[in-house]
Amino acid sequence: MACVIISQVFPYTISLYLALILIISIGILHGANDILLIEKTNFISVKDKWLTQLIYFITVLIAVALFYFIPFYALLLFILFSAYHFGEQHWGKKFTSKAFQIHKKVFQFSFGLLILSMLFLLRTKTTNEVIVDLADLYIPKLWYTYLAILSFSTSLVLAIFLTYQKEINLTKMSFEFSLVILYFLIFNFTPLILGFAIYFAFWHSLPSLKDQVDFMYGEKTKKSFTSYLKDAGIYWLISVVGFGLFLYFFYESKLFYSFLFSFIAAITFPHVIVMGKMFSYLKHQKVG
Numbered sequence: 680m681a682c683v684i685i686s687q688v689f690p691y692t693i694s695l696y697l698a699l700i701l702i703i704s705i706g707i708l709h710g711a712n713d714i715l716l717i718e719k720t721n722f723i724s725v726k727d728k729w730l731t732q733l734i735y736f737i738t739v740l741i742a743v744a745l746f747y748f749i750p751f752y753a754l755l756l757f758i759l760f761s762a763y764h765f766g767e768q769h770w771g772k773k774f775t776s777k778a779f780q781i782h783k784k785v786f787q788f789s790f791g792l793l794i795l796s797m798l799f800l801l802r803t804k805t806t807n808e809v810i811v812d813l814a815d816l817y818i819p820k821l822w823y824t825y826l827a828i829l830s831f832s833t834s835l836v837l838a839i840f841l842t843y844q845k846e847i848n849l850t851k852m853s854f855e856f857s858l859v860i861l862y863f864l865i866f867n868f869t870p871l872i873l874g875f876a877i878y879f880a881f882w883h884s885l886p887s888l889k890d891q892v893d894f895m896y897g898e899k900t901k902k903s904f905t906s907y908l909k910d911a912g913i914y915w916l917i918s919v920v921g922f923g924l925f926l927y928f929f930y931e932s933k934l935f936y937s938f939l940f941s942f943i944a945a946i947t948f949p950h951v952i953v954m955g956k957m958f959s960y961l962k963h964q965k966v967g
Contacts, residue, residue: 695872771961
């Protein structure tokens with residue numbers, strides 16, 4: 680809650696700096712070991728590490744190209760990918776079996792979409808400024824309201840169903856939905872960029888880091904986290920340098936937020952695919 684207090688007491692610039700720090704540190708770090716995750720899951724059957732890195736880099740460039748040539752569809756894909764990715768991080772390891780896969784996928788997507796739709800609804804003005812700059816499209820606030828209601832209703836119904844089927848523990852389900860109230864309060868009392876950064880860093884990136892460390896090193900110890908930092912260091916540094924160059928050239932631009940979310944989206948697309956493969960690999964190992 681310290682971040683919320685800072686946003687209320689200090690000028691907006693401080694909130695922006697705090698958001699950028701969270702994104703640069705925890706946010707970017709949680710996606711810095713994608714190359715090793717690819718190798719661990721045998722997602723791409725290539726023996727040469729440099730070829731894996733090249734394929735990953737090309738995927739990022741394709742995402743950038745999509746935002747340049749077809750920004751509306753790229754933005755829509757980013758929202759859809761992110762919604763499922765956020766929901767998968769919350770629930771991917773909480774299911775008890777491989778039954779009801781379609782229900783679970785829809786549930787994960789709707790839960791992630793609920794989080795995003797709350798952010799859009801509570802920060803409609805800034806959200807629309809970004810969308811107008813990116814895709815030249817204005818979305819009425821009522822649409823965000825409908826999206827939030829639909830995603831909440833779908834999430835709640837499926838959560839009750841999966842709990843009844845003993846696919847979700849009631850305590851875990853109650854805890855995750857109670858956090859939705861906290862997300863609502865954070866989004867309501869912080870600017871768009873800070874609200875997103877707080878959720879992205881503390882409720883998405885940190886849990887993801889823990890899952891990745893456990894997956895790659897078999898345990899969540901200080902030594903394992905140190906190994907993760909060592910292995911991810913070069914990729915994290917490259918990403919931070921790229922992010923720093925972005926800030927240097929576009930910080931004073933009117934399109935700053937548009938470019939910022941485009942940058943995040945470009946590195947999100949391949950990361951979502953890799954993490955999805957990791958959760959799929961874990962499910963296979965659990966059943967096997």
